[in-house]
Amino acid sequence: MNEINLINRIKTVLNSDYIGDDCAYLKDLGIVITQDSLVQGVHFDKRIMTPYQNGYKAVMSNLSDIAASGAEPYYMTVSLSLPNYTVEEDVEDFYEGCKFALKDTKVQIVGGDVTGADNLYISICVIGKTENRRISSRSNAKIGHKIITSGVHGSSAAGLKILMENLEPDKDLIKAHLMPVAQLDFSKQIAEQIEEDYAMMDTSDGLIDALYKIGTASNCTMSVDFERILYDPNLEKYFDNYKDLIFYGGEDYQIIATVPVDLLPKLKDYTIIGEVIPKEDSVVKINYDNDVENINSIDKCFNHFGL
Amino acid sequence: MNEINLINRIKTVLNSDYIGDDCAYLKDLGIVITQDSLVQGVHFDKRIMTPYQNGYKAVMSNLSDIAASGAEPYYMTVSLSLPNYTVEEDVEDFYEGCKFALKDTKVQIVGGDVTGADNLYISICVIGKTENRRISSRSNAKIGHKIITSGVHGSSAAGLKILMENLEPDKDLIKAHLMPVAQLDFSKQIAEQIEEDYAMMDTSDGLIDALYKIGTASNCTMSVDFERILYDPNLEKYFDNYKDLIFYGGEDYQIIATVPVDLLPKLKDYTIIGEVIPKEDSVVKINYDNDVENINSIDKCFNHFGL
Incomplete structure (x- = not known):
């Protein structure tokens, strides 16, 4: 399966103007929103990354999507799906890593959920404020830029x-x-x-x-x-x-x-x-x-x- | 691992006022936000549910969280993690199910991502508008209600x-x-x-x-x-x-x-x-x-x- 073909098929089904950039710009609310998921074994490898690093990097990758839009990150939800054998200390370390990644920002973690799974999945959603900022789009490059x-x-x-x-x-x-x-x-x-x-x-x-x-x-x-x-x-x-x-x-x-x-x-x-x-x-x-x-x-x- | 104990430990790490209800109420933006994840084999079983039903129900469960807050659902992001063997038709059916669940609402799907995984994993984020509505909290029950x-x-x-x-x-x-x-x-x-x-x-x-x-x-x-x-x-x-x-x-x-x-x-x-x-x-x-x-x-x- 090819990611780009698949996304094109999804776009056709949804017929949405928004899907194209990593963040969706919701002008009426003055915000952008992005969501990204990470799967153990696909996006990261537990042999080389600690739970703390996982949390840190999962947050950073989402902050980076907000940065790419030009907005200021403000609110975040974190959804964790965990195998049964997960120890609670690792979950705490994960959230400590999230917190460290947010230390120079105004971002607050305001929600999400924790659920069981057969593997570790992380899905993060971030809202950024657009006030006083011009929001980018990958379709806006101009000759001469x-x-x-x-x-x-x-x-x-x-x-x-x-x-x-x-x-x-x-x-x-x-x-x-x-x-x-x-x-x-x-x-x-x-x-x-x-x-x-x-x-x-x-x-x-x-x-x-x-x-x-x-x-x-x-x-x-x-x-x-x-x-x-x-x-x-x-x-x-x-x-x-x-x-x-x-x-x-x-x-x-x-x-x-x-x-x-x-x-x-x-x-x-x-x-x-x-x-x-x-x-x-x-x-x-x-x-x-x-x-x-x-x-x-x-x-x-x-x-x-x-x- | 016990879900409630774990959530209490996470709350302690994050020290956030927001975590408690299924939706977080972001007053400065006039919105609520909720995120929920579903894992195949934990939350649903592919033997009894079609991809269309999966998409429909994943959306409905998130709309229900917004309903519980009292807000009106408006925007949604959908993140799908798919095993390599997934056929593209099933992904289309999934999104058709999402669309059907949204048919009586104003909700638009504005983003999300699609990625590989070893199992099917769905994470959905919904924003609801709070204008002209009083937002609930599970801590607001009063004697005599x-x-x-x-x-x-x-x-x-x-x-x-x-x-x-x-x-x-x-x-x-x-x-x-x-x-x-x-x-x-x-x-x-x-x-x-x-x-x-x-x-x-x-x-x-x-x-x-x-x-x-x-x-x-x-x-x-x-x-x-x-x-x-x-x-x-x-x-x-x-x-x-x-x-x-x-x-x-x-x-x-x-x-x-x-x-x-x-x-x-x-x-x-x-x-x-x-x-x-x-x-x-x-x-x-x-x-x-x-x-x-x-x-x-x-x-x-x-x-x-x-x-």
């Missing part, structure tokens, strides 16, 4: 590989995988200051995934210069396929945005990696010194049915 | 028993289990007209469960006359333990409310089953013709860890 990102790519996937394959430990890469940080401040500065519609996504499913989805939804080509993409230099040192990690590795939770040039002087801590150009043969175009790579598929990206 | 309900009890559990044990089919009881109806109109009339705080719950986990939770949270005794409780007469005909089905059977999705006497002339289609009285030795007191049953535990109720 600069493509900017909030940081390094590929570290989380590299950290996962190190943990899963028992490679030489690298503290920063492992931390990038186990304790990532949602880019709330980065998106806030854009959403509060930008004066036109724009596209923004997080890289939860990889850098190319975000670029591809924005390019497809906005019907343009995302032209990126490889040499501008930031990554941890140890990636090149440890991994032959480091470029795949940078392009297709998920869960860095960086932000990709397309913004007009005149916004740039008002922003901090961004990296320009390319530009939105008129539609060419490919959705994503990677420019190297003496070469070009055209990308027209995200089959290599993180696909939750493929794992 | 009448206890009213929206209909019959025990039918869903009886239908489940018939299906699981291949008993003589009874169309109404089976329908009560597979295609229950959330009591949105019943709760609306209360929430729009009542002029004081009140308690309201649904009977998703059983009649006694709702009475017990209201009695405990409100620190009073819920005194109920057995002869006033409505139930399908076939329960008595088919089942020796029909009283257990009426008391402890879940998923009827009826509404229990405690309301002042002066509201009653403004209400339709309610049944008075008892009265809120000062705290006695038991939380729930069932009055029979010549006997009294004192209930101080809900261990017999639907416990999602016990199934």
